[in-house]
Amino acid sequence: DAGVTQSPTHLIKTRGQQVTLRCSPKSGHDTVSWYQQALGQGPQFIFQYYEEEERQRGNFPDRFSGHQFPNYSSELNVNALLLGDSALYLCASRNAPGHPNTEAFFGQGTRLTVV
């Protein structure tokens, strides 16, 4: 049973560029959330996708956008990269909203460095 998988594992981008990160949820899960984890901090919620729509969004600018595909996989896009966007980006999957089991499982993350 494959867990949550993310790609790539590491990425270096230049300020002002755009980046796309990818996530495949755990088998049986159809809800995907994205988190940003700065060094020395806990993860911060970016947004969540369910049924190919953004359902909830955290306090992140519009430069952060996403997409969910019919197979439940997801992408996180960040435009006009800033140095402060350097972080570990985590994808988490879980059962559908309203399911009594609310446990979220995380991927290994993508380490983004903006130079």
Added chain:
Amino acid sequence: GQQLNQSPQSMFIQEGEDVSMNCTSSSIFNTWLWYKQEPGEGPVLLIALYKAGELTSNGRLTAQFGITRKDSFLNISASIPSDVGIYFCAGHDGPNFGNEKLTFGTGTRLTIIP
């Protein structure tokens, strides 16, 4: 963004010692989760708590959901070298359609002294 208050921030203990850490919030949560994160990895779920007052164990780990629903604690008994890592608490408002985010604590870094 909001982060829950976790204490202590870091712990240095000897192998075999028991560990206790806690997490507090200014707001109520319906679910408390405890995760462990090792360098270069994503958080791994350790224990999930769904009911105020609930006490749940997972091997040497025991966690409790506070009665006020604003706090939780995690205990690790007889620590071993593989317990090293950063422990995060997370609060969840669900199950509640449209409000699914996890709010994480600031983390407790556990180091075992040889």
